[in-house]
Structure formats: C-alpha cells, structure tokens
Amino acid sequence: MSSIATKNYETVAPKKVAFLGLGVMGFPMAGHLARAGHAVTVYNRSPAKAQAWVAEFGGAARDTPREAATGADIVFCCVGNDDDLRSVTLGADGALAGMQPGAVFVDHTTASADVARELYTAAKNLGLAFVDAPVSGGQAGAQNGTLTVMCGGDTKAFDAVQPVGMAFSRAFTLMGESGAGQLTKMVNQICIAGLVQGLSEAVAFGQKAGLDMNQVLDVIGKGAAQSWQLDNRGKTMVADKFDFGFAVDWMRKDLGLVLDEAKRNGARLPVTALVDQFYADVQAMGGHRLDTSSLIKRLK
Numbered sequence: 001m002s003s004i005a006t007k008n009y010e011t012v013a014p015k016k017v018a019f020l021g022l023g024v025m026g027f028p029m030a031g032h033l034a035r036a037g038h039a040v041t042v043y044n045r046s047p048a049k050a051q052a053w054v055a056e057f058g059g060a061a062r063d064t065p066r067e068a069a070t071g072a073d074i075v076f077c078c079v080g081n082d083d084d085l086r087s088v089t090l091g092a093d094g095a096l097a098g099m100q101p102g103a104v105f106v107d108h109t110t111a112s113a114d115v116a117r118e119l120y121t122a123a124k125n126l127g128l129a130f131v132d133a134p135v136s137g138g139q140a141g142a143q144n145g146t147l148t149v150m151c152g153g154d155t156k157a158f159d160a161v162q163p164v165g166m167a168f169s170r171a172f173t174l175m176g177e178s179g180a181g182q183l184t185k186m187v188n189q190i191c192i193a194g195l196v197q198g199l200s201e202a203v204a205f206g207q208k209a210g211l212d213m214n215q216v217l218d219v220i221g222k223g224a225a226q227s228w229q230l231d232n233r234g235k236t237m238v239a240d241k242f243d244f245g246f247a248v249d250w251m252r253k254d255l256g257l258v259l260d261e262a263k264r265n266g267a268r269l270p271v272t273a274l275v276d277q278f279y280a281d282v283q284a285m286g287g288h289r290l291d292t293s294s295l296i297k298r299l300k
Contacts, residue, residue, distance in 0.1 A: 003056070004028040007145040009036040012163045018042070018072040020065050020088045020095060021109075022049045025135070026078035028142045029108070029168040031057050033076070036167035043068035043088070065089070066098035074161050075099060078108040078135075081253060082115040089119055101127040104157045106165065108149070110134045110250075112257050113179035113186075116152060120178035129157035132178060133165070134185035138246050146170040150188070152180035186258045192292070193255060193275040195229045200296035203237050213238045233293040245291030252279050 014037045019030035022044040030053060034040045040059040044050040050061035062068040065088040069075045075095050079085055085107060089095050095105060096119075105123055107116070107130070116132035123130035131153035141147040149165060149172040151158055158174045165172045175184045202225075206213045217234040220226070236242070255276040262269045278298055287294045 003143060004031045004035070005144040007032065007035070007167075010163065010166055012036065012038075012166075014038050015073045015164055016041075016071060017164065018065075018068040018075040018095070020044075020068060020075065020077040021079040021084075022053050023078065023080075024139045025108070025142045026076075027053060028139075028145075029076070029078060029147070032145045032168040033164070034059055036164075038164065038167070041068045041072065064093040065095040066093045069095035069098040069103075069105075071100060073103055074164055075103065075105045076108065076165075077105065080109070082111045085109050085111050085115060085119070090122065096123060096126055096128060099126070099128050102129075104129040104131060104161050106131045106133050106161050108133050108135050110185055110189075110254050110257070111182060113152075113182040113261060116179045116182050120153065129154060129160075130178070131157050131161060132181040133161075133172075134181055135169075136185065136188050137170075139244075142168065149173065150175050150181045150184035152176055152178050152182065152184075154178075182257075183261070185254075186261055189251070189254045189258055190269065190272050192229065193251070193272050195227055196233070196292055196295050197271070197275045197278065199227075199229050199234060200237065200293070200299055203234065204296055204299035207238070229293070233291070236291075237293050237296050242287070242290040242294040242297075245293070247289045248279050248282050248292060248294060249288045251292045252276065252283065255279070 016039045018041045020043045030040055030042055034057040042050050042053050042061050043065050054061050120130040131151050133149050133151045135147040135149050137147040145168045147169045149169050151174045162172045175181055203213055206216050214235055221230050281298050282294055
C-alpha cells in the first residue's frame with residue numbers, strides 16, 4: 001500500500017533529482033516527486049529503506065550521497081539535525097562533491113540557521129546553490145503532499161526549485177536570504193509550543209470541571225480560540241491518544257535550536273523556555289516518541 005495520498009500534480013518539466021534521507025518525512029516527499037514524473041535517485045543511511053522506496057516508486061538507489069547527487073539538477077534532503085546534514089553534504093562522499101555546476105541543494109531538515117549559512121557558502125564556493133527549506137505539516141502533510149515550506153537563499157535558486165517542490169507542498173515560499181527559512185521555522189515552533197500548552201491546560205481544566213470536552217471543543221472551535229492544534233489535537237488529547245504525529249524528542253530538538261538562536265539575537269522567550277522544560281518532563285515520563293500534544297500528561 002502506498003505511503004502517499006493521491007495528489008493532482010502541476011505540469012512541470014521533468015527534472016533529474018536526488019533525495020537524501022527517507023525517514024517518515026523524506027520517504028513520502030520523494031514519492032511525490034516520482035509520482036509527479038521526475039527521475040528520482042535516493043540515498044538513505046540504512047540501504048534497506050532505500051531499496052523499499054525503489055520497490056514502491058521506481059527510480060534508483062545509490063550507496064553514497066555523492067553517487068545519488070551525481071548528474072542531478074536538484075538534490076533534496078531531509079535528515080535529523082546539523083551533524084546529519086553535514087555528513088550527507090560535505091566530504092569526499094558528500095552530495096556537494098558529486099553535484100554538477102549550477103545544481104541546487106534543497107535542505108528540508110529543521111536545522112540551525114548557522115549550518116544553513118555555512119553550507120550556502122560551501123556550495124557557492126563550488127559553483128552550486130543551497131536553499132534552506134524546513135517544512136511544517138508533519139508526517140500527514142508529507143504523505144498528502146500538503147507541506148508548508150519556508151525557504152532561505154538566492155532568488156534564482158529558489159525559482160528553479162519551487163515548481164518541483166510543489167509536488168509535495170501546498171506553499172513553497174522564499175522568506176529571505178540564507179538562514180531565513182530556518183528562522184521562520186523557529187517562529188513556527190515557538191507558536192506551536194505556546195498553543196499546545198494552552199490547549200493542554202484548557203482541556204485539563206475542562207475535564208476537572210466536569211464538562212463534556214468534545215462538545216466544548218466543537219463550540220469554541222467555531223470562535224476566537226480556533227486553531228490547527230485545537231482542530232487536530234483537541235479531541236485526541238481528550239481521548240488520551242498520542243501514538244502518532246510529531247514526536248516530543250523532535251520538538252525538544254527544535255526548541256533547542258530556537259533557544260540557542262534567541263541567546264544570539266537577544267529575543268526573550270520565557271514561555272517557550274518553560275514549555276521546553278515541560279517537554280523534558282514528558283520525556284522523563286517515557287514519552288519520547290509520543291505526539292507533542294502529550295504535554296497534557298503532565299497535568300493529569
């Protein structure tokens with residue numbers, strides 16, 4: 001059974017592309033590129049995942065990022081963190097070593113703005129382009145091809161990749177120069193952290209008050225309290241279900257990036273810092289892989 005939903009793809013001239021990293025996000029994202037008619041070569045740290053992708057979508061798998069990137073017009077990437085990103089881009093077996101002049105590397109990892117600027121410079125020195133392009137929408141957005149992509153980099157490189165990236169996106173937007181995509185994703189995560197904590201307190205309060213919280217959510221969801229988190233996580237929080245979605249471990253990684261950047265730019269983030277520690281409590285309760293909405297577990 002396919003891991004991606006059916007989508008109406010825009011007519012875009014087929015490109016030769018590579019995709020590095022076939023986790024819960026990268027696997028369906030690369031699948032959408034193949035379904036849209038692009039020639040896709042993949043690389044994954046564990047070869048079995050790459051072979052499984054080829055069995056489902058066609059294309060080809062290679063043993064190193066460099067081999068996967070050779071001859072590609074665009075190299076897409078979605079890995080875990082800064083170190084993972086450097087490991088697939090730099091060095092003799094890294095993607096940059098195999099890319100042809102004028103090719104573009106598009107990084108969908110949620111990473112630091114610093115590593116984005118570092119790799120932008122490394123690519124530019126080789127006659128290549130680098131776009132930092134973290135995503136929002138989670139695993140469901142990747143599977144449905146409805147991700148929101150926030151980009152930083154040069155306009156020319158962005159214009160070259162945007163039509164292709166729409167295969168797995170509903171919005172693919174240039175936010176500014178190198179690093180701006182990562183900074184925009186940090187703003188996104190700050191918003192989510194506060195929203196989920198507020199929703200957790202609201203649901204826990206309503207339950208203590210003896211209200212029918214499913215009915216309450218239906219009502220307040222039609223007013224000023226409405227949000228994506230309320231619509232998509234409110235009732236699962238009431239039902240005490242958290243075995244899906246964006247993992248607590250990933251959120252803590254992202255909030256670590258946010259708080260590090262805030263130290264550099266002087267932003268004051270008292271609520272974000274507090275919620276980050278609340279997520280540490282959830283980790284201590286064993287909730288490492290639970291959805292971020294499991295924040296409510298601290299209140300029960």
